[in-house]
Amino acid sequence: MRLFWRQQLPLLILIQLLEPGRTSQQIYAKALLTFKSEGGSPQLSPGRIWTYPCLRQQPQVHCYKLREPGVVSLLYKSRLKRVEASVNGDSGVPTITPLQKVDVKKPSNKKVAAIAGGVGATLVVVVIVVIVYTCLMRAKRFTRRTSETGSSLASPPVEYESGNASPYGGLPYPYDMQNLRQLTFLELEQATCNFSQSNIIGEGRFGLVYKGLLQDGSIVAVKRCLHIHTHHFVHEANRIAFVHHIHLVKLIGYYEDNHQQLLVYDYISNGNVGNHLYDSEGLPIGKLDMWRRLSIALGAAKGLEHLHSSVPPFLHMHFRTSNVLVDENFMAKVSDYGLYKLLIDGDLAESSSMIDCFLDPELSSLKNFSERSDVYSFGVFLLELISGHEAHSRSQSEKQENIVLQVRSNNFDKFVDKALGDQTMDVAKQMLELALQCLDTLIRRPSMKRVAEELEKIQASKYGHLHSGSFEIGAVKLGSELFK
Template sequence: MMSRLQFFIRFSRFYPLSPQIRKINLSPSTPPLSLLHGPSGLQENFYGSRKTTIAATIDGNDNVPTLTPLQGSDVKKPSKQKLAAIIGGVGAALLVVITGVVVYFCLMRLKRLIRRESDAASSVPLPPVVWERENISPGAGAGTVSPYDTYNLRQLSILELEQATDNFNEINIIGEGSFGLVYKGLLDDGSIVAIKRRLHYPVQYFANEVKQIACVHHKHLVKLIGYCEENLQQFLVYDYLPNGDIGNHLYDSEGLPIGKLEMRQRLIIALAAAKGLEHLHCLSPPILHLHFRTRNVLVDDNYTGKVSDFGLSKLLVAGYHAESSSAFDCFRDPEVRWLEDFSERSDVYSFGVFLLELISGREALGRNQSDTQGNLVLQAKGTRDLYNFVDKTVRDHASQAVKQMSELALLCVDTGTRPSMKSVVKELERIQEGEICHLHSGLGEEIGIVTLGSDLFK
């Protein structure tokens, strides 16, 4: 039989010894023998696992070695697991951030594409829209409206509009139209809007008429984005155009020219307004503006013209009489006396007056149709010197364009045969093309450089 020491030595070959101190008892009466590695002797350890230190004790009674697990006091937690966890967490966070950024840019790109397609679709007349014939007025249809055609029309509360206008503070009034006072407002979502307010005129089918207006979309029509009807008041909420109506850029408070716009800009605005009216007349049934005038042509940051206040015929007082409001005399077709008498010809006449204001730079102030001093139409028809009639800002420039535009305006206000708005658009496009060619030919024109493809020519 091998000795106990030989057994231990052979046993230690199969179990690696730890550098920690472990005792080996040969018998109960024998002092403990320590095997140490180092200056003090030989020290042997046995490991059963990475976290457990095992010592071998040979009992002298039964000669059977016993293994006693001992917890290592200096066992350290592995740092590689911590490092892997940190790296994994940082990587996951970066992945979430990158995914969010990618999704955001994809949504923004999709939004731009949708807006671009909407603008492209608005540049041509919409396909005929057939409305129910019940309750149709000469200006708009009043049939059943699909909610999908209203382009997210918002029904606002009067509380929202009061907050948007600081309780309809007078300092926020920016104008007055056929529907009532117009306020500049700021909605909760940050949108800057123009709010038209009408008091004490309850109108049947108000919401349905408003939805009909919201169905009409075109680049040169001001967009209706919301409405409200509460407390015997009606509100129409439109996009806000910062440059206001074109009259602010033509004449002062007394209606005299201020010479701010060049002929090129006046021609662009005229063409934009003509396209807006043409689109309304192309609908089925056609929508008549009825109240077209210079202050209903608004301009945006790029001086792109947009027609406002269209389709409001049934929202005004029933039984409207043409002579009941002298504010529209200069722009109203003299052949019309009752609302039922309006037609596309009536809008063409109003557009002709608008052209005369653009050419002369003066406001059509006349309220007496027989007063040649105050009636711009009669002045234009009676003038023999076009040079003195037109605005001096454009008097010495683009004389050919001024002459052709004046002739077109006189055709529009003629009591006989008048052109359709489609013909007016074509003629203005022809005049514009001639003006562009004239500018590029360099024949002494000093109007400025025209950049083709810009927003001004869309």
């Protein structure tokens, strides 16, 4: 038998390679039947197992001689089949039993990738849901705050349009207007109680002035101009809003349509200086002492100086006592700067230095207006502070000429306000000399920077640097707390 397997097994392997269609069971059965027909009888030796390597390369067949007599098992490893021959008695007929495949479960890489992808997708979805929820909650809170104020949504900031050039400036102004708000008419109606008569706090060249309360709690002064449409209104509003100074009233918003134009300013609680100098007939009331008057003059001078220091110079063009406002601490703030350009050019022709004594007598037209024209107006303002009289008295009992002609015809003692007292006459005299310099001919007038410096010298000489410095520090501190 040993010789038989040594001779026949290589042949069987070769047949398997040449005829892969024939099953292993058929080949092995044929081999066993051939072996039986030749009269071979397996000699089983108990206690030993024989292994016959047929080939050293795949496929291989290993034959085992079992310890139990009469059982021969042939295993074809490459096909995972097992042939078991059971020899029963003398017959020796083999029984062929296929070996079942053993399923070895191994973790699949595809399953691991699928699990990882699912976890990642879940995390992405959770993050998106959280972001969307946060945005919705913020929008809901914003809508709730807006609805509680009973007004429309907050006005958007205005962006300057470079193509909207002013005929007065020549070149466009590259200003960044982040704080100027384009308000809606509904907001202004609600702020002023539908422009109620009880909300009117003044009247100027631009129109009536209303006190109002915006949706954010800001107290404002709304100037309303009716039936006059200026094509460059937005451009001029941008120029005005660009200027910021502690002694200038801030423009915070505007509105315009075909029938009206409105400007919204910070509200200054104590009104204009004239309310504290003279009564309704323009006669002195003696409320302000010399220190207050000098401080107001210095603050107004610094405001005008800041306007003139701009490039190109920003001209007020309508400076007067009614446009110098004071807050609860009597800090002076210049208002209405730049508004004169929004009025029609014909208004200037209707005015003259005889009617409006603040107007420069050497000024022939609006195009000739310069910084020195503002200086002349400031000189008239100093005369009102010193005398306590309105520039052009409205008193029916006293038919007086305007204040400029009066100061040149009267002596100093008669001109100065009697409420100031004798102790401050030296300060009043120095202020009067400065006012006369401002009223001089055009080429001899000082600049606003020089005027502010002279007022600082007068203040320092009379009240000392310590007193002056404490006033300025207090003004800065209180300025941050205004209009809340």
